[in-house]
Amino acid sequence: MRTVVGACHHDCPDSCGWVVTVDDQPTQPVAVKLRGNLNHPYSAGELCPKVNRFLERVYSTDRVLTPLRRTGPKGSGQFAPISWGDALSEIGKKWSTIVDSLGAESIMGVWDAGNQSLLAMHAHERFWNRLGGSRMVDNVCGQAAGVGWAATHGNGEGADPTEVRYAKCIVLWGTNTRLTNRHLWPSIEAARRDGATVICIDPLRTITANESDLFVQPLPGTDTALMLGLIHLWIRDNRIDHDYVAAYAEGFSDLAAEAAHWDPDRVAAVCGITVGEVVQLAHVIADAPPAHFRTVIGAEHREHGAQFFRLLTTLPVLLGSWRHRGGGASRSTGTFTRAIAEDVSHPELRRGQEPRSLSMNRMGRWLTEASLDPKVAGLLVWNFNPLVTLPNAELIRAGLARDDLFTVVHEQ
Numbered sequence: 437m438r439t440v441v442g443a444c445h446h447d448c449p450d451s452c453g454w455v456v457t458v459d460d461q462p463t464q465p466v467a468v469k470l471r472g473n474l475n476h477p478y479s480a481g482e483l484c485p486k487v488n489r490f491l492e493r494v495y496s497t498d499r500v501l502t503p504l505r506r507t508g509p510k511g512s513g514q515f516a517p518i519s520w521g522d523a524l525s526e527i528g529k530k531w532s533t534i535v536d537s538l539g540a541e542s543i544m545g546v547w548d549a550g551n552q553s554l555l556a557m558h559a560h561e562r563f564w565n566r567l568g569g570s571r572m573v574d575n576v577c578g579q580a581a582g583v584g585w586a587a588t589h590g591n592g593e594g595a596d597p598t599e600v601r602y603a604k605c606i607v608l609w610g611t612n613t614r615l616t617n618r619h620l621w622p623s624i625e626a627a628r629r630d631g632a633t634v635i636c637i638d639p640l641r642t643i644t645a646n647e648s649d650l651f652v653q654p655l656p657g658t659d660t661a662l663m664l665g666l667i668h669l670w671i672r673d674n675r676i677d678h679d680y681v682a683a684y685a686e687g688f689s690d691l692a693a694e695a696a697h698w699d700p701d702r703v704a705a706v707c708g709i710t711v712g713e714v715v716q717l718a719h720v721i722a723d724a725p726p727a728h729f730r731t732v733i734g735a736e737h738r739e740h741g742a743q744f745f746r747l748l749t750t751l752p753v754l755l756g757s758w759r760h761r762g763g764g765a766s767r768s769t770g771t772f773t774r775a776i777a778e779d780v781s782h783p784e785l786r787r788g789q790e791p792r793s794l795s796m797n798r799m800g801r802w803l804t805e806a807s808l809d810p811k812v813a814g815l816l817v818w819n820f821n822p823l824v825t826l827p828n829a830e831l832i833r834a835g836l837a838r839d840d841l842f843t844v845v846h847e848q
Contacts, residue, residue, distance in 0.1 A: 538813055540791075566785040580745075606627060611731050614643045664703070675722040799832050804831055
């Protein structure tokens, strides 16, 4: 028996550490036990339910271990196993025919962050850069948050989430932290033991709401109205840290002019809460510095989601929360380093050619629009299930059903 140390590869920024016990059997090694790594600096030995069942998935009889060629109509789910050699040969011949007849931009790869690592998310780009296929741009979540965050906060990172334990007011906005961000919760509990107030703002009553000291339930999509209402009250009640704003912020007068229109009565009507809740929320946050505003990815999954992050990041600036340890705003535990990603993706392989860009958010359109020239005739999908995660699913379904579209899916 021996142990192997690793980390979770799922679409989660925690990168939880695990330790696997391996039985080196004569035919091949077999993983027999998986547990959390107590020495991991963030997950500290705790794994989420899906990671706890990794070994069941790895050795499941339902795993797809060989390529499958479709034998029935599209959508029928009828497939037959073929060898890897036959699969790669068939894909290569089909793609060569497409490139010769329509050009390389007729082949498109679509992917996302189902598994996260530099290799999983960027190594494939060297192939597309060399081929010259169409390039996927935009995103249904991360880029919206990034643009909104950068509009106020620049390219700087948010606060280290582990520093939240030093905050005196923790605002969990649009995140079910107790369930989905379980490694942050011990830091929140540590802060609460030291006197911090925990606030949950969410259109749904979650287990996080039930565990919080104050729960505010605005109507979906009204978060920015509520934020403007908080700013309105902080200005009215002289709770703005004007020294900090003068030193580190620009555009305060423009923001104040907009917030002037959002008095508690209007905010309450728009958000579907009471005037008392608006006032109480503003006072509780301002009266317990420093405040730490924590969100994740829920709010960016909607139209104008970027504006949520653009305005949320103004709140700790207005209160001067960044002055103090534990104050500020955070969204994730970290980001990818672009320089390293480019070392893996090799953009120089484009040979000076900038490929055509097609938006992930409009996949249904570019699969079905007859005017697209050249049309997408070859599709490779991996690390991603676009039919259930992207807008306009029925249009995507219609595009995938095209008889003249050769689709390859790489999936477990």
